Amino acid sequence: MQAGIGTEHDLLLQQKKKNMNKKRLDTWLLLLPTLGIFIFFFLLPLFFLFMTSFKNFDASTGVGNEWTLQNYIKFMSDPFYLGVVWRTVKIALLTTLITIIISYPVAFQISRSKGRARNYLTLLVLSPLLISMVISWVILLSNNGVVNTTLLKMGWIDQPLTLLYTELSVVIGMVHVLFPYMVLSIMGSLEKIDPSVIRASQNLGASSFRTFFSILLPLTLPGVFAGSVMVFSLSVSSFVTPAILGGPQVKVMSYLTYEQVAVMLNWPYGGAIGFLLILIATITIIAYSKILARSEKGVAIQ
Numbered sequence: 001m002q003a004g005i006g007t008e009h010d011l012l013l014q015q016k017k018k019n020m021n022k023k024r025l026d027t028w029l030l031l032l033p034t035l036g037i038f039i040f041f042f043l044l045p046l047f048f049l050f051m052t053s054f055k056n057f058d059a060s061t062g063v064g065n066e067w068t069l070q071n072y073i074k075f076m077s078d079p080f081y082l083g084v085v086w087r088t089v090k091i092a093l094l095t096t097l098i099t100i101i102i103s104y105p106v107a108f109q110i111s112r113s114k115g116r117a118r119n120y121l122t123l124l125v126l127s128p129l130l131i132s133m134v135i136s137w138v139i140l141l142s143n144n145g146v147v148n149t150t151l152l153k154m155g156w157i158d159q160p161l162t163l164l165y166t167e168l169s170v171v172i173g174m175v176h177v178l179f180p181y182m183v184l185s186i187m188g189s190l191e192k193i194d195p196s197v198i199r200a201s202q203n204l205g206a207s208s209f210r211t212f213f214s215i216l217l218p219l220t221l222p223g224v225f226a227g228s229v230m231v232f233s234l235s236v237s238s239f240v241t242p243a244i245l246g247g248p249q250v251k252v253m254s255y256l257t258y259e260q261v262a263v264m265l266n267w268p269y270g271g272a273i274g275f276l277l278i279l280i281a282t283i284t285i286i287a288y289s290k291i292l293a294r295s296e297k298g299v300a301i302q
Contacts, residue, residue, distance in 0.1 A: 046278070051290070053271035062267045068184045071272035081256070081273075088252040089280065091167060092236035095174040099182045099231050100224060107186035108216075125183050128176055134244050137173050138164060141245075169245040170252075181234070182227035189223025190216075230290045233281045253277045 053071055056064035075081045110121045127133075140146045141163040146159040163169055193216070201211045217224075239254040246252070251259075253273055260270035 025086035049271045050275055052268055053275050055268040056265050057268050060266050071269045079192055084251050086257055088236055091170055092232050094171050095235040096228050096232045098175050099179055103182035103186055105184045107190055111187050111190040125180050129180050134173050134241055137245055165247045165249045167250055169244050173241045173245040173257045178234055181230045185227030186223045193219050220230050225288055225291055229285055232284055236281050
Protein backbone atom coordinates (compact mmCIF):
# COMPACT_ATOMS: atom_id res chain seq x y z
CA MET A 1 0.00 0.00 0.00
CA GLN A 2 2.80 2.39 0.93
CA ALA A 3 4.66 1.44 -2.24
CA GLY A 4 1.57 2.32 -4.26
CA ILE A 5 1.29 5.68 -2.51
CA GLY A 6 4.99 6.34 -3.12
CA THR A 7 4.65 5.46 -6.79
CA GLU A 8 1.64 7.75 -7.17
CA HIS A 9 3.57 10.56 -5.44
CA ASP A 10 6.52 10.07 -7.79
CA LEU A 11 4.21 10.17 -10.79
CA LEU A 12 2.71 13.46 -9.55
CA LEU A 13 6.20 14.94 -9.10
CA GLN A 14 7.20 13.85 -12.59
CA GLN A 15 4.02 15.34 -14.06
CA LYS A 16 4.64 18.58 -12.18
CA LYS A 17 8.20 18.74 -13.50
CA LYS A 18 6.93 18.12 -17.04
CA ASN A 19 4.42 20.95 -16.69
CA MET A 20 7.10 23.30 -15.36
CA ASN A 21 9.47 22.36 -18.18
CA LYS A 22 6.66 22.91 -20.70
CA LYS A 23 5.94 26.35 -19.25
CA ARG A 24 9.63 27.27 -19.42
CA LEU A 25 9.80 26.06 -23.01
CA ASP A 26 6.71 28.08 -23.93
CA THR A 27 8.20 31.14 -22.26
CA TRP A 28 11.46 30.81 -24.18
CA LEU A 29 9.59 30.23 -27.44
CA LEU A 30 7.66 33.45 -26.86
CA LEU A 31 10.83 35.36 -25.97
CA LEU A 32 12.94 33.92 -28.80
CA PRO A 33 11.75 36.25 -31.62
CA THR A 34 12.15 39.39 -29.48
CA LEU A 35 15.46 38.16 -28.09
CA GLY A 36 16.72 37.40 -31.59
CA ILE A 37 15.77 40.86 -32.84
CA PHE A 38 17.43 42.45 -29.80
CA ILE A 39 20.66 40.49 -30.31
CA PHE A 40 20.79 40.95 -34.07
CA PHE A 41 19.86 44.63 -34.27
CA PHE A 42 21.34 45.93 -30.99
CA LEU A 43 23.95 43.73 -29.33
CA LEU A 44 25.77 42.68 -32.50
CA PRO A 45 26.04 46.22 -33.94
CA LEU A 46 27.15 47.45 -30.52
CA PHE A 47 29.78 44.70 -30.36
CA PHE A 48 31.09 45.52 -33.85
CA LEU A 49 31.10 49.22 -32.99
CA PHE A 50 33.15 48.50 -29.90
CA MET A 51 35.63 46.32 -31.80
CA THR A 52 35.95 48.82 -34.65
CA SER A 53 36.76 51.62 -32.22
CA PHE A 54 40.03 49.84 -31.36
CA LYS A 55 41.18 49.64 -34.98
CA ASN A 56 43.43 52.10 -36.77
CA PHE A 57 42.24 54.27 -39.66
CA ASP A 58 43.08 53.17 -43.20
CA ALA A 59 42.45 55.74 -45.93
CA SER A 60 41.71 53.05 -48.53
CA THR A 61 39.40 50.75 -46.56
CA GLY A 62 38.29 52.96 -43.65
CA VAL A 63 39.23 50.34 -41.04
CA GLY A 64 42.79 49.11 -40.65
CA ASN A 65 44.07 45.83 -39.27
CA GLU A 66 46.07 47.13 -36.31
CA TRP A 67 44.68 47.28 -32.77
CA THR A 68 45.16 50.59 -30.97
CA LEU A 69 43.90 52.81 -28.16
CA GLN A 70 44.76 55.94 -30.12
CA ASN A 71 41.14 56.74 -30.99
CA TYR A 72 40.17 57.05 -27.33
CA ILE A 73 43.42 58.80 -26.37
CA LYS A 74 42.94 61.32 -29.18
CA PHE A 75 39.40 62.09 -28.07
CA MET A 76 40.09 62.35 -24.35
CA SER A 77 43.24 64.48 -24.78
CA ASP A 78 41.85 67.04 -27.24
CA PRO A 79 40.19 70.12 -25.63
CA PHE A 80 37.96 70.56 -28.69
CA TYR A 81 36.39 67.10 -28.35
CA LEU A 82 36.06 67.46 -24.59
CA GLY A 83 34.23 70.71 -25.27
CA VAL A 84 31.85 68.81 -27.55
CA VAL A 85 31.20 66.33 -24.73
CA TRP A 86 30.45 69.17 -22.31
CA ARG A 87 28.16 70.88 -24.85
CA THR A 88 26.28 67.62 -25.44
CA VAL A 89 25.79 66.98 -21.72
CA LYS A 90 24.92 70.64 -21.04
CA ILE A 91 22.24 70.72 -23.74
CA ALA A 92 20.80 67.41 -22.46
CA LEU A 93 20.73 68.67 -18.85
CA LEU A 94 19.11 71.99 -19.80
CA THR A 95 16.56 70.15 -21.93
CA THR A 96 15.73 67.80 -19.05
CA LEU A 97 15.43 70.61 -16.47
CA ILE A 98 13.26 72.85 -18.66
CA THR A 99 11.09 69.89 -19.65
CA ILE A 100 10.45 69.04 -15.99
CA ILE A 101 9.48 72.63 -15.16
CA ILE A 102 7.00 73.07 -18.03
CA SER A 103 5.67 69.49 -18.01
CA TYR A 104 4.58 69.31 -14.37
CA PRO A 105 1.67 71.81 -14.53
CA VAL A 106 0.52 70.34 -17.85
CA ALA A 107 0.60 66.80 -16.45
CA PHE A 108 -1.25 67.94 -13.32
CA GLN A 109 -3.99 69.61 -15.38
CA ILE A 110 -4.45 66.58 -17.65
CA SER A 111 -4.54 64.17 -14.70
CA ARG A 112 -7.36 66.22 -13.14
CA SER A 113 -9.32 66.56 -16.41
CA LYS A 114 -12.18 64.28 -17.39
CA GLY A 115 -13.86 63.08 -20.55
CA ARG A 116 -13.22 64.80 -23.87
CA ALA A 117 -11.11 67.56 -22.35
CA ARG A 118 -8.62 64.96 -21.14
CA ASN A 119 -8.50 63.26 -24.55
CA TYR A 120 -8.00 66.55 -26.41
CA LEU A 121 -5.26 67.70 -24.02
CA THR A 122 -3.47 64.36 -24.29
CA LEU A 123 -3.66 64.48 -28.08
CA LEU A 124 -2.28 68.03 -28.04
CA VAL A 125 0.65 66.93 -25.85
CA LEU A 126 1.38 63.96 -28.12
CA SER A 127 1.26 66.06 -31.31
CA PRO A 128 5.08 66.58 -31.46
CA LEU A 129 5.44 62.79 -31.67
CA LEU A 130 2.81 62.51 -34.41
CA ILE A 131 4.06 65.34 -36.64
CA SER A 132 7.66 66.53 -36.83
CA MET A 133 7.68 70.25 -36.01
CA VAL A 134 11.45 70.81 -36.01
CA ILE A 135 11.40 72.57 -39.40
CA SER A 136 8.86 75.06 -38.06
CA TRP A 137 11.47 76.30 -35.58
CA VAL A 138 13.80 77.09 -38.51
CA ILE A 139 11.07 79.33 -39.93
CA LEU A 140 10.42 80.93 -36.55
CA LEU A 141 14.03 81.49 -35.45
CA SER A 142 15.80 82.43 -38.70
CA ASN A 143 17.01 86.00 -39.34
CA ASN A 144 13.94 86.65 -41.49
CA GLY A 145 11.70 84.49 -39.35
CA VAL A 146 8.59 85.30 -37.39
CA VAL A 147 10.38 86.10 -34.13
CA ASN A 148 12.91 88.56 -35.58
CA THR A 149 10.36 90.14 -37.91
CA THR A 150 7.95 90.74 -35.03
CA LEU A 151 10.64 92.20 -32.77
CA LEU A 152 11.86 94.52 -35.56
CA LYS A 153 8.36 95.77 -36.31
CA MET A 154 7.73 96.45 -32.61
CA GLY A 155 11.00 98.39 -32.44
CA TRP A 156 12.47 96.25 -29.67
CA ILE A 157 15.63 95.45 -31.71
CA ASP A 158 17.54 97.29 -34.44
CA GLN A 159 18.90 94.22 -36.21
CA PRO A 160 17.94 90.52 -36.32
CA LEU A 161 19.04 88.41 -33.39
CA THR A 162 21.12 85.30 -34.01
CA LEU A 163 18.68 82.68 -32.78
CA LEU A 164 19.10 79.88 -35.29
CA TYR A 165 22.19 77.62 -35.25
CA THR A 166 22.81 78.28 -31.58
CA GLU A 167 22.62 76.17 -28.43
CA LEU A 168 19.42 78.03 -27.53
CA SER A 169 17.67 76.91 -30.72
CA VAL A 170 18.78 73.31 -30.14
CA VAL A 171 17.45 73.34 -26.57
CA ILE A 172 14.12 74.85 -27.73
CA GLY A 173 13.71 72.17 -30.39
CA MET A 174 14.68 69.36 -28.02
CA VAL A 175 12.24 70.54 -25.35
CA HIS A 176 9.46 70.66 -27.94
CA VAL A 177 10.18 67.15 -29.24
CA LEU A 178 10.77 65.44 -25.87
CA PHE A 179 8.10 67.28 -23.88
CA PRO A 180 5.49 64.45 -24.25
CA TYR A 181 7.74 61.84 -22.63
CA MET A 182 8.04 63.87 -19.44
CA VAL A 183 4.34 64.72 -19.32
CA LEU A 184 3.27 61.09 -19.66
CA SER A 185 5.76 59.95 -16.99
CA ILE A 186 4.62 62.54 -14.47
CA MET A 187 0.96 61.83 -15.29
CA GLY A 188 1.47 58.19 -14.38
CA SER A 189 2.68 59.18 -10.89
CA LEU A 190 0.00 61.85 -10.38
CA GLU A 191 -2.80 59.42 -11.20
CA LYS A 192 -1.64 57.08 -8.42
CA ILE A 193 -2.10 59.78 -5.76
CA ASP A 194 -5.39 59.66 -3.88
CA PRO A 195 -7.09 63.10 -4.23
CA SER A 196 -8.18 62.84 -0.60
CA VAL A 197 -4.53 63.23 0.44
CA ILE A 198 -4.42 66.67 -1.19
CA ARG A 199 -7.80 67.65 0.28
CA ALA A 200 -6.63 66.56 3.73
CA SER A 201 -3.56 68.75 3.39
CA GLN A 202 -5.68 71.74 2.41
CA ASN A 203 -8.16 71.11 5.22
CA LEU A 204 -5.28 71.11 7.70
CA GLY A 205 -4.35 74.61 6.54
CA ALA A 206 -1.42 73.86 4.26
CA SER A 207 -0.92 76.33 1.43
CA SER A 208 -0.73 75.23 -2.21
CA PHE A 209 3.01 75.84 -2.09
CA ARG A 210 3.43 73.62 0.99
CA THR A 211 1.13 70.93 -0.43
CA PHE A 212 3.14 70.76 -3.63
CA PHE A 213 6.59 70.49 -2.04
CA SER A 214 5.53 68.30 0.90
CA ILE A 215 3.11 65.91 -0.82
CA LEU A 216 2.83 66.13 -4.60
CA LEU A 217 6.51 66.45 -5.50
CA PRO A 218 7.81 63.68 -3.18
CA LEU A 219 5.09 61.26 -4.28
CA THR A 220 5.71 61.94 -7.98
CA LEU A 221 9.51 61.71 -7.84
CA PRO A 222 9.49 58.23 -9.46
CA GLY A 223 7.64 59.68 -12.45
CA VAL A 224 9.96 62.69 -12.60
CA PHE A 225 13.05 60.47 -12.48
CA ALA A 226 11.67 58.07 -15.09
CA GLY A 227 10.84 60.95 -17.41
CA SER A 228 14.27 62.47 -16.79
CA VAL A 229 15.96 59.22 -17.82
CA MET A 230 14.06 59.12 -21.10
CA VAL A 231 14.47 62.81 -21.90
CA PHE A 232 18.17 62.93 -21.04
CA SER A 233 18.97 59.70 -22.90
CA LEU A 234 17.10 60.81 -26.02
CA SER A 235 18.49 64.34 -25.97
CA VAL A 236 22.11 63.32 -25.36
CA SER A 237 21.96 60.95 -28.34
CA SER A 238 19.71 63.03 -30.62
CA PHE A 239 21.01 63.76 -34.10
CA VAL A 240 18.24 65.23 -36.28
CA THR A 241 17.24 68.15 -34.06
CA PRO A 242 20.82 69.37 -33.34
CA ALA A 243 21.72 68.90 -37.02
CA ILE A 244 18.78 71.01 -38.23
CA LEU A 245 18.65 73.69 -35.54
CA GLY A 246 22.33 73.71 -34.55
CA GLY A 247 24.08 72.85 -37.78
CA PRO A 248 27.88 72.66 -37.98
CA GLN A 249 28.14 75.62 -35.58
CA VAL A 250 26.77 73.62 -32.64
CA LYS A 251 28.53 70.28 -32.74
CA VAL A 252 27.30 67.56 -30.41
CA MET A 253 28.62 64.02 -30.08
CA SER A 254 25.98 62.49 -32.36
CA TYR A 255 26.76 65.03 -35.11
CA LEU A 256 30.48 64.48 -34.56
CA THR A 257 30.00 60.73 -34.97
CA TYR A 258 28.09 61.25 -38.22
CA GLU A 259 30.77 63.64 -39.49
CA GLN A 260 33.60 61.19 -38.79
CA VAL A 261 31.79 58.17 -40.26
CA ALA A 262 29.92 59.64 -43.25
CA VAL A 263 32.10 62.63 -44.21
CA MET A 264 35.65 61.84 -43.06
CA LEU A 265 35.12 58.06 -43.50
CA ASN A 266 37.12 57.53 -40.31
CA TRP A 267 35.02 54.64 -39.03
CA PRO A 268 37.24 53.65 -36.07
CA TYR A 269 37.28 57.17 -34.65
CA GLY A 270 33.56 57.56 -35.28
CA GLY A 271 33.01 54.24 -33.53
CA ALA A 272 35.01 55.42 -30.50
CA ILE A 273 32.92 58.62 -30.28
CA GLY A 274 29.69 56.64 -30.66
CA PHE A 275 30.67 54.15 -27.99
CA LEU A 276 31.65 56.97 -25.59
CA LEU A 277 28.23 58.51 -26.23
CA ILE A 278 26.54 55.21 -25.36
CA LEU A 279 28.71 54.98 -22.25
CA ILE A 280 27.67 58.46 -21.07
CA ALA A 281 23.98 57.65 -21.59
CA THR A 282 24.35 54.29 -19.81
CA ILE A 283 26.11 55.80 -16.78
CA THR A 284 23.36 58.41 -16.52
CA ILE A 285 20.61 55.77 -16.69
CA ILE A 286 22.32 53.69 -13.98
CA ALA A 287 22.67 56.73 -11.72
CA TYR A 288 19.03 57.71 -12.24
CA SER A 289 17.93 54.11 -11.65
CA LYS A 290 19.66 54.07 -8.28
CA ILE A 291 18.01 57.35 -7.31
CA LEU A 292 14.67 55.98 -8.48
CA ALA A 293 15.12 52.79 -6.44
CA ARG A 294 15.81 54.85 -3.33
CA SER A 295 12.80 57.08 -3.91
CA GLU A 296 10.53 54.03 -4.26
CA LYS A 297 11.53 52.76 -0.81
CA GLY A 298 9.24 55.32 0.74
CA VAL A 299 8.72 59.02 1.15
CA ALA A 300 8.37 60.66 4.52
CA ILE A 301 5.79 63.45 4.48
CA GLN A 302 6.35 66.08 7.09
